[in-house]
Amino acid sequence: xxAETSAGRTVKVLFVDDEFIEFRxxxxxxxxxxxxxxxxEYAQSIGDxxxxxxxxxxxxxxxxxxxxxxxxxxxxxxxxxxxxxxxPIGVISTDISDGYFQQFPDYGVDFRxxxxxxxxxxxxxxxxxxxxxxxxxxxxxxxxx
Amino acid sequence: xVWSDFxxxxxKVAGMTNAAAVPFHTGPELNRAINRTDFFRLFKAAxxxxxxxxxxxxxxxxxxxxxxxxxxxxxxxxxxxxxxxxRTLKEALGAIKAKSAQFLTSPVFGKxxxxxxxxxxxxxxxxxxxxxxxxxxxxxxxxxYCLVLSGVRQEPDQSEIADVLLDVMRIFDKLYEEILTQEMxxxxxxxxAEIVKWTSEGKTSAEIAIILGLSEHxxxxxxxxxxxxxxxxxxxxxxxxxLRNGLVS
Numbered sequence: 289x290x291a292e293t294s295a296g297r298t299v300k301v302l303f304v305d306d307e308f309i310e311f312r313x314x315x316x317x318x319x320x321x322x323x324x325x326x327x328x329e330y331a332q333s334i335g336d337x338x339x340x341x342x343x344x345x346x347x348x349x350x351x352x353x354x355x356x357x358x359x360x361x362x363x364x365x366x367x368x369x370x371x372x373x374x375x376p377i378g379v380i381s382t383d384i385s386d387g388y389f390q391q392f393p394d395y396g397v398d399f400r401x402x403x404x405x406x407x408x409x410x411x412x413x414x415x416x417x418x419x420x421x422x423x424x425x426x427x428x429x430x431x432x433x
Numbered sequence: 434x435v436w437s438d439f440x441x442x443x444x445k446v447a448g449m450t451n452a453a454a455v456p457f458h459t460g461p462e463l464n465r466a467i468n469r470t471d472f473f474r475l476f477k478a479a480x481x482x483x484x485x486x487x488x489x490x491x492x493x494x495x496x497x498x499x500x501x502x503x504x505x506x507x508x509x510x511x512x513x514x515x516x517x518x519x520r521t522l523k524e525a526l527g528a529i530k531a532k533s534a535q536f537l538t539s540p541v542f543g544k545x546x547x548x549x550x551x552x553x554x555x556x557x558x559x560x561x562x563x564x565x566x567x568x569x570x571x572x573x574x575x576x577x578y579c580l581v582l583s584g585v586r587q588e589p590d591q592s593e594i595a596d597v598l599l600d601v602m603r604i605f606d607k608l609y610e611e612i613l614t615q616e617m618x619x620x621x622x623x624x625x626a627e628i629v630k631w632t633s634e635g636k637t638s639a640e641i642a643i644i645l646g647l648s649e650h651x652x653x654x655x656x657x658x659x660x661x662x663x664x665x666x667x668x669x670x671x672x673x674x675x676l677r678n679g680l681v682s
Binding site for chain 1: 508
């Protein structure tokens with residue numbers, strides 16, 4: 289993932305939330321981000337997200353914790369991983385204080401963040417940390433270098 | 434409204450008031466922090482609480498005092514602006530303070546002006562006119578780090594510096610406990626051992642990510658940690674050491 293994401297390419301982000309207004313809010317918050325260029329797409333349900341991931345490649349998924357009917361990341365993220373998505377997944381929610389959030393690494397989640405904490409520079413950090421990061425050549429799969 | 438409802442309501446309002454009184458970076462999120470992004474969130478919240486815009490946590494470097502780009506651990510400064518940030522920090526602190534960072538034990542601050550030799554109309558420097566505050570940090574083993582805060586604000590007084598120092602030390606202590614001690618430990622975690630085992634079976638990071646239901650980033654992070662802990666030079670060496678030491682069968 290990291291090696292294939294060149295610095296100049298647009299980073300494709302899939303935002304999954306059952307409230308469309310949250311998508312508009314995110315777009316507004318990150319509107320000024322140009323380094324790197326970001327293309328955010330929207331999915332309204334986990335089923336919609338699964339279809340989109342199967343059809344196209346996404347560098348990052350930002351996933352609302354609670355999706356209808358009443359599923360949290362402990363059910364939704366294994367579904368995304370189950371179809372072979374190995375990119376980073378961040379759980380984004382209004383409230384991330386529930387105790388079960390401490391288990392997020394066990395469910396294939398890379399990070400969690402509050403909705404009010406997200407802005408252009410935070411997304412820039414997330415992309416740097418999880419998408420465009422570079423692993424030293426001598427640590428990569430030795431038969432691919 | 435009956436009395437029981439009134440007391441419930443009052444308790445709720447009191448709870449909300451208390452919650453609002455505790456800054457994010459010193460509240461419950463501090464105890465919950467477990468990965469680098471959690472610490473990014475805490476440092477960012479601390480910086481904003483004290484009206485700074487930027488933060489950089491870095492290892493102190495003797496070669497490029499106070500630190501070079503490669504020594505940056507966590508920051509909200511864009512990658513392409515890091516060099517400019519460090520240059521402006523040096524200018525703000527002055528050559529003597531910047532070069533003596535490795536010996537500093539208490540915070541220092543300064544305000545930047547226009548960079549010498551860089552005409553204002555040629556270089557856009559968002560850090561111009563920023564107040565910089567450098568806080569030295571130490572691990573119990575004596576490894577030296579620093580947190581630099583910068584923003585357009587007045588220079589902090591001693592009382593505010595003391596508050597910032599205390600908050601930053603608390604976050605850094607937690608970072609040490611959750612991340613830095615793990616890095617220094619020679620013992621593989623259960624997840625790292627599992628990933629080393631799959632690597633010894635000839636699986637790539639992508640394949641291991643699918644098998645374990647993780648991201649490639651997480652797998653690579655565990656491999657990086659295992660390589661460092663086993664003092665290996667690459668993945669093959671890591672597997673050889675793990676087999677030799679009986680860590681995987």
